[in-house]
Amino acid sequence: MDAIILQILNGLDKGSAYALIALGLTLIFGTLGVVNFAHGALFMIGAFCAVTLQKILSLSHQVVDESRKDFLGNPLKVDVPYIYEWFGETTGQAIIDWSVPLAILFSIPIMVLVGFAMERGLIKHFYKRPHADQILVTFGLAIVLQEIIKYFYGANPIPTPAPDAFTGSFDFGVLLGFDPFTIIYPYWRLIYFAFAMIVIAGVFAFLQFTTFGMVVRAGMADRETVGLLGINIDRRFTIMFAIAACVAGLAGVMYTPINSPNYHMGMDFLVLSFVVVVVGGMGSLPGAVLAGFLLGVLESFASMAAVIDIIPGINQIIIYLVAIVILLTRPRGLMGRRGVMEE
Amino acid sequence: MTKSNLTRRGMLKTGAVAGAGLAMPTIFTGASWAGSHTGFTNAPQGSTVTLGFNVPQSGPYADEGADELRAYELAVEHLNGGGDGGMIPTFSSKTLDGTGILGKKVEYVTGDTQTKSDAARASARSMIEKDGAIMITGGSSSGVAVAVQALCQEAGVIFMAGLTHSNDTTGKDRKANGFRHFFNSYMSGAALAPILADAYGTDRKAYHLTADYNWGYTTEQAVRESTEAMGWETVNTVLTPLTQTDFSSYIAPVLQSGADVLVLNHYGGNMVNSLTNAVQFGLREATANGKQFEIVVPLYSRLMARGAGENVKGIFGSTNWHWSLQDEGSQAFTRSFGTKYGFPPSQAAHTCYVQTLLYADAVNRAGSFNPCAVVEALEDFEFDGLGNGKTLYRGADHQCFKDVLVVKGKENPDGPYDLLEIVEVTPVEQVTYAPDHPNFGGAEASLGSCNPGA
Incomplete structure (x- = not known):
């Protein structure tokens, strides 16, 4: 029982990341009709916003400490962040410590800008082109972005820890009456799950309860008619692209304390996110979220030692297996409707 | 209704094709080990000799590859008489005198293994065929090491492995033309x-x-x-x-x-x-x-x-090695590397530097670049002064036997490079095993015979 609860919890945070990325993908599918293979790269850029802010906050100058020696036996040069001098060491350290949450604010304008530039600069020109072209160009763009990040930040993962207040883990087992240390769960993953829920709720509320959202939904259903009504749907779609980029970016920022970001992290999520979108039902936002969590939880269960013992290798194929079963039984995915994204 | 040609199945299909394309290996076709023919592949003709440094320059181990390349450049500089000589003065064998290898100036070419066996083989092959590399060295993965080692055996050049830790490199997949200085699982x-x-x-x-x-x-x-x-x-x-x-x-x-x-x-x-x-x-x-x-x-x-x-x-x-070791060789290398690049070398850099010096010295001692002569010079060669204490290049499997470092993550590091502390230097006797140990391919494992190529 405790093992099952644990894997459900585990699946939720993984599912959160899948759901957030798949949500953005579906928004772009639904509004622009573009298959955006660069969406994983947006997730990665978000994560590197957090890395960048951490680097900016820890910008330092070197002070020679005569009492200590470096590896060559010369006096040790100690890096002292400027921020220590401006705010004092305690406050300065606290600001650096909180760089990941602060990066949420830092990343929003950057992601909006990146999303805007990407849509206006490149993707706009591919609206009328076949999907194969869109996939090639966005995949190419993803590789370019990845290489740019690698050039500036190197290939190794960069540790970006959560604030000290959120390190450590919560003992669910004790809460539920199990022995201590049976169901423990890191605080930051709980925060990630809560954050994902807030962002998802925010996007749904925005689409459901604002005039802007209503127009976008109308445009998703019938772009031409909305255009004929004299509404500039293209501009709204550009804004939706920027919002989708922002959602992916925020998912990336908050993910950095879970796994140290590296240039390749976007690709790791991209393929799975596409499976999530297809399983959830193309163009269905609730479907993307549902499928994200479903596949996250299933993946967690499949990697339990007891399950692998019964079916070796199941942990590597579970997602694709489920995708095949769902597409065979429900060809439009879990929540896909007839006629959406079909000829 | 949004117009679109896209269907779910179509998308999955396109994705699968794209994936297959990305994963497709470079396909090798017929071998033609045409070198300068004087009894062995790529015999150096003029006043220079070319070494091939095959390291991951892209992919997940690119930073490790970059450090290996720094070490190789330093080794070439020292072999050609530049810099402070690094570990050449501390090396127990005294044939290296800053005049290159057998009097020929050392030049090098580099390849990118991408930490993929097929890419690594392709880059090694290109360095051997196009650039005339007489020896291939480097890498940061056992999969790559085993693949490139087999290729070098086939091509008739020496392979001096970089960072590879799997038993198999000098176990069941050992080859006469291949040598590993790094330790193993x-x-x-x-x-x-x-x-x-x-x-x-x-x-x-x-x-x-x-x-x-x-x-x-x-x-x-x-x-x-x-x-x-x-x-x-x-x-x-x-x-x-x-x-x-x-x-x-x-x-x-x-x-x-x-x-x-x-x-x-x-x-x-x-x-x-x-x-x-x-x-x-x-x-x-x-x-x-x-x-x-x-x-x-x-x-x-x-x-x-x-x-x-x-x-x-x-x-x-x-x-395998750590820059904080206090022996003369380690200190000389750390000083030399640190002065040139501003930070201490990694264990990958160390093993690559040492492998280059060992190769050069073996050629000098053999008096020939012929791979079979080099193999003979390296087999059962005992040396010291290269940072790991007394070391033996065992003839039976071409594995180096030396002390092993047990380390621990440091509690209070002094700066960004001071991450590990040495807990114990485990003496070589404790980590030595028989060449036919079951974990190393057992009695069937064999080096085969050396291949001079052309």
Whole structure:
């Protein structure tokens, strides 16, 4: 029982990341009709916003400490962040410590800008082109972005820890009456799950309860008619692209304390996110979220030692297996409707 | 209604085709080892000799590859008489005098292994065929080392392996033309086990997470066997996909398994992520079976330890070499490398530098670039002064036997490079095994005969 609860919890945070990325993908599918293979790269850029802010906050100058020696036996040069001098060491350290949450604010304008530039600069020109072209160009763009990040930040993962207040883990087992240390769960993953829920709720509320959202939904259903009504749907779609980029970016920022970001992290999520979108039902936002969590939880269960013992290798194929079963039984995915994204 | 040609199935299909395209290996076609024909492949003709440095310049180990390349450039500089000579003055063999190799100036070409066997073979092949490289060296993965070693055997050039830790490189896949200075999984297990028993007691239950490829298997086997011999019990071993990034679902069940030690047979990005996840899940604060829970990382690398940040503190592992060693050779190398590049060398840089010097010296001693003469000069060659103490290049399997370092993540590091502290230098006798050891291919494993090529 405790093992099952644990894997459900585990699946939720993984599912959160899948759901957030798949949500953005579906928004772009639904509004622009573009298959955006660069969406994983947006997730990665978000994560590197957090890395960048951490680097900016820890910008330092070197002070020679005569009492200590470096590896060559010369006096040790100690890096002292400027921020220590401006705010004092305690406050300065606290600001650096909180760089990941602060990066949420830092990343929003950057992601909006990146999303805007990407849509206006490149993707706009591919609206009328076949999907194969869109996939090639966005995949190419993803590789370019990845290489740019690698050039500036190197290939190794960069540790970006959560604030000290959120390190450590919560003992669910004790809460539920199990022995201590049976169901423990890191605080930051709980925060990630809560954050994902807030962002998802925010996007749904925005689409459901604002005039802007209503127009976008109308445009998703019938772009031409909305255009004929004299509404500039293209501009709204550009804004939706920027919002989708922002959602992916925020998912990336908050993910950095879970796994140290590296240039390749976007690709790791991209393929799975596409499976999530297809399983959830193309163009269905609730479907993307549902499928994200479903596949996250299933993946967690499949990697339990007891399950692998019964079916070796199941942990590597579970997602694709489920995708095949769902597409065979429900060809439009879990929540896909007839006629959406079909000829 | 949005007009679109896209269907779900179409999309899956396109994705699958794109994926297959990305994964497609470079296909090799018929071999033509045409070199300058004087009895062996790529015999140097003019006043220069070309070495081929095959390192990961892109992909996940690009930073490690960059450090290897720095070491190679330094070695070439020293062989040609530049700089402060590095470890040449401390090397016990005295044939290197700054005039290159056999009087020929050393030049080099580089290839990008991308840490993919097919790409590594293609770049090695190109350096041999197009650039006339007489020796290939480098790499940061056992898969690549085994693949390139086989290619060099076939081509008739010497392969001086870079960072490769799997038993197989000098075990079941050993080749007459290939040589490994780096230590291996078996040695890590043999060196670690007594230290672990000392620190954590002999009544421990271990849970292994193992990267699902060749190196992972041999490392798990080595650590499992050597710790079980000390009295530990192995509760479970779970294979994790090499592409895994979030290990939470593998780590969460560990505490429920009755284990009180977690062994992470992971390297590189896998290691950074699994260790970070294990620490996040409170494993280091947890108690199990009335004991403090512990984590072990059999193969440490400083470059990787940086990625894991604070999480490495106090965690045991093993390493081939560390810049803080106080012997003359290590200090000379660290000084030379540190002065040129501004930071201390990694273990990958060290092994690559040493391999280059060993090759050059072997050619000088043999008096010929002929691979078979070089093989003879390196086999059962004993040397000292290159940072690992007295070392033997064993003739039976072309593996170096030397002391092994057991290290621990440092609690209070002085700066960004001071991440590991040496706990013990395990004497070579303790990590030596028979050439026909069952973990190294048993009695069937054979070097074959050296191939001079053309």
